[in-house]
Amino acid sequence: MxxxxxxxxxxxxxxxxxxxxxxxxxxxxxxxxxxxxxxxxxxxxxxxxxxxxxxxxxxxxxxxxxxxxxxxxxxxxxxxxxxxxxxxxxxxxxxxxxxxxxxxxxxxxxxxxxxxxxxxxxxxxxxxxxxxxxxxxxxxxxxxxxxxxxxxxxxxxxxxxxxxxxxxxxxxxxxxxxxxxxxxxxxxxxxxxxxxxxxxxxxxxxxxxxxxxxxxxxxxxxxxxxxxxxxxxxxxxxxxxxxxxxxxxxxxGYLFQGSFQPISAYQFQSSELKVLNQLPPLLQNIPLPLPRDYLMGFDLQRFIMQQSHxxxxxxxxxxxxxxxxxxxxxxxxxxxxxxxxxxxxxxxxxxxxxxxxxxxxxxxxxxxxxxxxxxxxxxxxxxxxxxxxxxxxxxxxxxxxxxxxxxxxxxxxxxxxxxxxxxxxxxxxxxRFAPDHLAYFNELSGGPENGGLHLIDSNLDWGQDLYRLKEYLKQHKVDDLGLAYFGTVPPSTLGVPYRLPPEFHPEPGTYAISASLLQGRPYSIRKQDGSRHNLGNDALGYLRFFKPKARLGYSINVYELTPEDVIRWQTAVSRVQRGLPIN
Structure with missing residues (x-):
């Protein structure tokens, strides 16, 4: 060979x-x-x-x-x-x-x-x-x-x-x-x-x-x-x-739009480019040999990267x-x-x-x-x-x-x-994980099934499994779906009515939750009508207490909570608050 x-x-x-x-x-x-x-x-x-x-x-x-x-x-x-x-x-x-x-x-x-x-x-x-x-x-x-x-x-x-x-x-x-x-x-x-x-x-x-x-x-x-x-x-x-x-x-690449504008034409936000705005007035008349949209975009990205996240x-x-x-x-x-x-x-x-x-x-x-x-x-x-x-x-x-x-x-x-x-x-x-390469984790880290314990967002869950949820809902009749989806495609495209899950406490029902939100990521999730709701830090973390009924790909978990499950969670929380071990 x-x-x-x-x-x-x-x-x-x-x-x-x-x-x-x-x-x-x-x-x-x-x-x-x-x-x-x-x-x-x-x-x-x-x-x-x-x-x-x-x-x-x-x-x-x-x-x-x-x-x-x-x-x-x-x-x-x-x-x-x-x-x-x-x-x-x-x-x-x-x-x-x-x-x-x-x-x-x-x-x-x-x-x-x-x-x-x-x-x-x-x-x-x-x-x-x-x-x-x-x-x-x-x-x-x-x-x-x-x-x-x-x-x-x-x-x-x-x-x-x-x-x-x-x-x-x-x-x-x-x-x-x-x-x-x-x-x-x-x-x-x-x-x-x-x-x-x-x-x-x-x-x-x-x-x-x-x-x-x-x-x-x-x-x-x-x-x-x-x-x-x-x-x-x-x-x-x-x-x-x-x-x-x-x-x-x-x-x-920018069709020369806004090229060679003087520094004075910009008001930069990032720490790297703000220095240019602090130059003497004479130097501020120097034209920058770059497109305006490029400079504004670079400045905006640097500003965002410098903020807490x-x-x-x-x-x-x-x-x-x-x-x-x-x-x-x-x-x-x-x-x-x-x-x-x-x-x-x-x-x-x-x-x-x-x-x-x-x-x-x-x-x-x-x-x-x-x-x-x-x-x-x-x-x-x-x-x-x-x-x-x-x-x-x-x-x-x-x-x-x-x-x-x-x-x-x-x-x-x-x-x-x-x-x-x-x-x-x-x-x-x-x-063997195809087409779920995005969610790949190696064996010693627990594989994609346990990837959410280590990393989330585009390492595991970038909204790639909404179509799988649609197929799941076709095969399983769900009357009242609670959905929190980490993605930008409107979940209303599922063609199934849904509501937002309760925050910080469980209620009986069926829920589909993205892995990033399950681990506590704050996010602006979509409602049925397309408007947005700001989900707080660890608002759905209580669901980690329960075992999912199904995993769709590796980025969406489906839970079916009964009244008994809710009582079990409440009992466990009460024991923790009193310093007792969870049975």
Whole structure:
């Protein structure tokens, strides 16, 4: 098999099969899953961008991926509706649903396909770079990790920016690697183009500028393998072209709307940009070479990220974030096969760090820089909502694992080789949860059934199982449903009347409760008429006392409480209040 994979035909056949499998599995998930929380307004806002040429409907995300996802809808009869300008982006989703009541799910499913295509393109790039860095077998292992990753599969089947920015992080650092090695005009232009596209994908891409600079020094300082004969002026000129191209692409992505407005035209809210408003009046006349909607959106997002926000980790809540949140997220959400391979990769590097046939110190630094920088900055944030915020670290972790494939030698290192093979063979095991990749938790964390004890929100419950509730209600007659749904699709689309559950105390009845709300997350839930009700902290936590009758996917629990159940809960509460143990 090794010999076959080393041939061009065998290599590209293997890569094609893996990526085709990922694409088909993504299509299946795209059809099955309910429109998720943020996805509800991303697609309509993207379609509005095509229809109006404006990008100020929702500035919290740049426009590229939204408009990209909406491309298939241009060939259908889909309408964005006529929404009024709103500070609540879910209103754009409501208008879209009202304009397309019969086909709205199919339109969202179509909008997920362009993201799947970006995932395939990212997998191809991963194969190309791993092959150039380490060899053919390493590339096959990297793509296997990519296509079998439940976290990649989850985001590849959703019409959001998270998978796309992971791909653009990979593409930008790859182009930066080429540019640092060759310092050519060609790679300056290509790197600037990709960096610019990344900037109009997600604001996280601002980190790519320091990453490229760190990468440059890691790969060139005191490195005899690169050309040092290039004049300094030429290097500076090519760096200048790279940054200018990036800036041009960013402005073009917003159709140059509001570009080059002076600082005095803005009133910033975030601590980073407020500094500009405090400059002397003369300096406030300096024009900013960025689109107005981009700057306002970046400022708004930074302001939101600096505010206190409820964050849940291991059954504890805080409003200032956990500094260890993303480390634990990786511990709980990465498959054990990937974790074991990372340990083997670290062991192998320490064992062979002085040998030229493994990862050099420069390459290690280049691949670790985006991982460390992104995880550290995300860990300092108050707003921690899920692994998706650090999804770009995954392709770099896969590249760090990839060289293990070149170490396979069943004659000289039988035990070590079998360890790698067995770990790689466990990777498809996570697919047994399809299409519920979003709710994936590894075995030692208790699996997705117990994921809510560790993490919630987009790690487990992002509103993806409302259609399952609809099917459940078709099969089980429920006269008086109490529903608290963590999602933006109006539950009235179920076609079944419902009421809100009682808060802080149980009553007999049938209840369907989202996992995030079950763990106590405050949230503005929808009533039957579409209006909203603010659910307080742990308002439905009493339901954790009871065993659910059914679990729909892994994000909605169904409870049937009898008068006896309520009495049992009241007795347990009374005993706790008196300091007595619960029987």
């Amino acid at each position: 090794q010999n076959q994979l080393r041939t061009s035909k065998g290599f590209w056949s293997a890569i094609s099969i893996l990526l085709l499998f990922q694409f088909c599995l993504g299509l299946y998930s795209a059809q099955k899953l309910t429109v998720t929380h943020d996805e509800y307004w991303h697609l309509p806002v993207g379609l509005l961008g095509w229809e109006t040429g404006r990008f100020d409907y929702d500035r919290l995300n740049p426009p590229l991926i939204r408009t990209w996802a909406a491309v298939p809808l241009l060939f259908t009869s889909a309408k964005a509706g006529a929404p009024a300008r709103s500070s609540d982006p879910a209103d754009y989703g409501d208008a879209f649903l009202q304009a397309n009541p019969e086909n709205y799910h199919q339109y969202y499913a179509l909008g997920r396909i362009p993201i799947l295509l970006l995932s395939i393109a990212s997998g191809l790039l991963l194969a190309v770079w791993a092959r150039e860095l380490f060899g053919t077998l390493s590339a096959c292992l990297a793509v296997l990790l990519w296509t079998m990753s439940p976290n990649i599969l989850a985001n590849a089947a959703l019409g959001t920016q998270d998978l796309a920015i992971a791909g653009f992080f990979l593409a930008t650092v790859y182009c930066g690697w080429k540019f640092a090695k060759q310092v050519s005009w060609k790679w300056a232009l290509i790197t600037g183009l990709i960096l610019g596209l990344a900037q109009i994908t997600k604001y996280t891409a601002i980190l790519l500028v320091p990453i490229l600079m760190i990468q440059w020094f890691l790969l060139r300082v005191k490195n005899t393998d690169v050309n040092h004969d290039i004049p300094r002026k030429t290097i500076l000129a090519r760096w200048g072209v790279l940054l200018l191209v990036s800036c041009f692409v960013l402005n073009a 409820p964050t849940f980790l291991d059954s504890e809540w805080t409003r200032t974030g956990f500094r260890s949140y993303y480390l634990y997220t990786l511990i709980y959400k990465l498959p054990h096969g990937v974790q074991f391979l990372l340990l083997l990769a670290a062991f192998q590097w320490f064992k062979q760090r002085n040998q030229s046939d493994y990862i050099s110190l420069r390459t290690l630094g280049m691949l670790l820089t985006p991982v460390v920088l992104l995880v550290c900055i995300a860990s300092l944030s108050n707003n921690q909502l899920g692994l998706r915020y650090i999804l770009p670290v995954l392709p770099f972790l896969f590249l760090l694992i990839a060289p293990l494939a070149e170490q396979l030698d069943l004659e000289k290192n039988k035990l070590y080789s079998y360890a790698i093979i067995v770990a790689a063979l466990t990777l498809p095991f996570s697919l």
